[in-house]
Every structure is written in C-alpha cells, then in structure tokens.
Amino acid sequence: MARACKSQEEIAKEAINHALKALRKRHLIEEAAHAPAFLALSRPIISQGSEWKEKEENLQVELQQCYKAQSRLSEQLVEEVAESRASKALVQEKENAIVDLQKELTELREECSQLKMDLEEKIKGLEVIVSENSELKAQLEQMTAKANNAEAENKMLIDRWMLEKMKDAERLNEANALYEDMVERLKASGLEQLARQQVDGIVRRSEESKLITGGQDRSVKVWDTNTGSAGFRHTLTGHTDKVCAVDVSKQLQCSMLQHGWTDHISGHVDGNLRLWDIQTGKLLSEVAAHSLAVTSISLSRNGNVVLTSGRDNLHNLFDVRSLEVCGTFRATGNKVASNWSRSCISPDSNHIAAGSADGSVYIWSISKGEIVSTLKEHASSVLCCGWSGIGKPLASADKNGIVCIWT
Numbered sequence: 001m002a003r004a005c006k007s008q009e010e011i012a013k014e015a016i017n018h019a020l021k022a023l024r025k026r027h028l029i030e031e032a033a034h035a036p037a038f039l040a041l042s043r044p045i046i047s048q049g050s051e052w053k054e055k056e057e058n059l060q061v062e063l064q065q066c067y068k069a070q071s072r073l074s075e076q077l078v079e080e081v082a083e084s085r086a087s088k089a090l091v092q093e094k095e096n097a098i099v100d101l102q103k104e105l106t107e108l109r110e111e112c113s114q115l116k117m118d119l120e121e122k123i124k125g126l127e128v129i130v131s132e133n134s135e136l137k138a139q140l141e142q143m144t145a146k147a148n149n150a151e152a153e154n155k156m157l158i159d160r161w162m163l164e165k166m167k168d169a170e171r172l173n174e175a176n177a178l179y180e181d182m183v184e185r186l187k188a189s190g191l192e193q194l195a196r197q198q199v200d201g202i203v204r205r206s207e208e209s210k211l212i213t214g215g216q217d218r219s220v221k222v223w224d225t226n227t228g229s230a231g232f233r234h235t236l237t238g239h240t241d242k243v244c245a246v247d248v249s250k251q252l253q254c255s256m257l258q259h260g261w262t263d264h265i266s267g268h269v270d271g272n273l274r275l276w277d278i279q280t281g282k283l284l285s286e287v288a289a290h291s292l293a294v295t296s297i298s299l300s301r302n303g304n305v306v307l308t309s310g311r312d313n314l315h316n317l318f319d320v321r322s323l324e325v326c327g328t329f330r331a332t333g334n335k336v337a338s339n340w341s342r343s344c345i346s347p348d349s350n351h352i353a354a355g356s357a358d359g360s361v362y363i364w365s366i367s368k369g370e371i372v373s374t375l376k377e378h379a380s381s382v383l384c385c386g387w388s389g390i391g392k393p394l395a396s397a398d399k400n401g402i403v404c405i406w407t
Helices: 002-042 049-188 192-196
Strands: 199-205 210-215 220-224 232-236 243-249 263-268 272-277 282-288 294-299 305-310 315-319 324-329 351-355 360-365 370-376 382-387 394-398 403-406
Touching (some): 002 049, 272 294, 315 351, 351 382, 351 394, 360 382, 360 394
Parallel strands (some): 199 243, 243 294
Antiparallel strands (some): 220 232, 263 272, 272 282, 305 315, 315 324, 351 360, 360 370, 382 394, 394 403
C-alpha cells in the first residue's frame, strides 16, 4: 500500500513536470514562431503596431492561463500529498491492528491447545466414570438378585407366620369357647341383663379390667369385670338411638382434661361423636361427625386421632384432643354396607382402610387424602377390616364369612 501511494506521488510529480516542460516547449515554439514578428517589430512599421500589440495581449492571456493551470496542478499535488499521508497513517493503523490480531490469534491458539488438553483429561475422567458405572450396575444386579432371594425368603416366612396365626386363631377360638362357658356361668350374676342385650360395640381394657359396652338401650355402660354385677361403675346416657360403636383411649392429653384421666369415645345412630370421662361418667364433649348413623370408630395407636365411618359413606378423621375434623375420605364406589361396618387405621397412622358394599376394600393415604389402592376379591359386602399390630398384613371379612389376607 505504501509503494502504491509513493507511485501515485511520483506520477503526480512527473505529470506536473511534464506539464511544465510542455508549457516551456510551447513557449519556446511560440517565441520561435514569433521571432520574425519581433524582427518585424524592430522595423519602424507603424501600420503593424496595433496587430502585434493585440497578439501580445493574447499571448499574455495565454500565459496567465498557463500560470492558473500550474496553480491548479500545484493544489491538486498538495491534495494528493495530503491524501497520500492520510493513506500512510491508515496503512500504519491497519498494520498495528494486524499485529494485535496476530497476538490475539497466538493467544487463542494457546488457549485452544489448553482446552484440548482439558478435554482429553475430561474424556479420561468420563471413561473412568463409565467403568465405575459398569461396576455399580454389576453390583446393582447382584443386590437385586439378593433382594429377590430375600423377598422369596420373606414370602416363605410370611407363609410360616400365617400358619402360626392360624394356630393362634385356633387357640383364640378355644379361648372364646372358654369365655362363652364363663358367660354361661355368670348368668346368675348381674351380667345376665348385659348378655341379653344386643351389643354392637365392646372394648375390654385389661390394664384396669374394665368393660365398655354399647347397645340398643341407647346407653354406654362401664363395668369392672373383676367383680361381676357388683362391678357396675357408670351409665353414660344422652344417646338418641342405639350405640353402634365404642372405643377407648389411655391418658389423652386434652386442654379440657387433667393428666392421667382415661377417656371413652362413642359413636351413635344420630351421627354424633361423644367423648366421656370413665372415672366420673360425665360427657366431656360432643360433635356432629356424620349426617347419618356412625357405624364404627377406630383410634390410632398413639390415641391422638380417631377414625369414624358413617352411613353417609364418609370416613372422617378427628383430632381427639379438640374433636376437630383433620381429614375426610370418600370414593365414588365406596358405600358403607351396614350399621356395623368397621373401618380401621394402620398402626403407623399413615393409611386408613374401609370395606364397601360392592365387595372392594379401599385404602386411602392420610397425608395425601387420596386413594392409593383398591383391593377386589370379595363377592359380597365387606363388613370389617383390620391391620395386624406390625402393619402387615391387612385382613378383611365379608357378609358371607370369607376372610381375605392382603399383603
């Protein structure tokens, strides 16, 4: 670019020199051409004076025009020189920019090399991770196989446990037979009247040997089973119809109760839920639990909540300390089959189970408030269900006397 600018300057100078030479040459030619005229002028010819004077004026005009042309060419030369200098500065600036770009390119190449090295290290690390992942997969397969074996062993243990439970059931049947025999012997005592009543809900508290009964006489009675008829303690009245369900809790801490009291809860055909003090026989609190009859009540293991079921096909969860509803559970197909249909709470207080008239057992999650499972095996209405003390299995019984065990 610098060479190109220099060549333009040289061309301009050569053009000006050439123009000057041409003007000088023309001037010499004109002087040669006018030499005879000058010779003639030297002669005293008066008649040609005016003509030569006119030619002289014309030549002066032409000479002035030549000077003007020379001035314009000089100005153009100055402009060309200025443009040439500006071009030189621009070229220098571009060269500096090229140097900077070359430096930046060198840095980028070094950075690219470093990134390539990092990428190679990452690839090596990824290969190590992939190999570790393969090893973990192999370990997972081994653990899965062990888990399957453990599950098979667990099923075998459950089968053995069920066999033991069947044996326990046989022993319980024998105990029930002995109990019935004892009831026959106690007919002579004051408990004969209790045996004649239709009792829909009964809870025995072995710790204090108390018996809680509810029946069609619209009352709940508290007995001391150690003394027979003489052990009658209280009659809890105020029910408008027969009592369908009773349950008892130990030492609930309520804002309205003193520490150490033992409370009794009853559900009724009028749909109300009542809390009693067994020690005094007084009604502590009452709340409307259902729009129709209460069919069952079930206390949680910790005694803090109670589950009620009603003929309105609702299952309500109450906080025993305040008797406020803390959850309502329902399902489209769930229908309570009878006034003695029983629902239950799981031992961990995370699920509730209830039978239905269509033969299904519905299980709800208490925390989510939604159905997590629907068990279908019964051919008739499911009347009751209950979990074992360790959480599994769940047992359900239907109207035809069929009991299903769900694992």
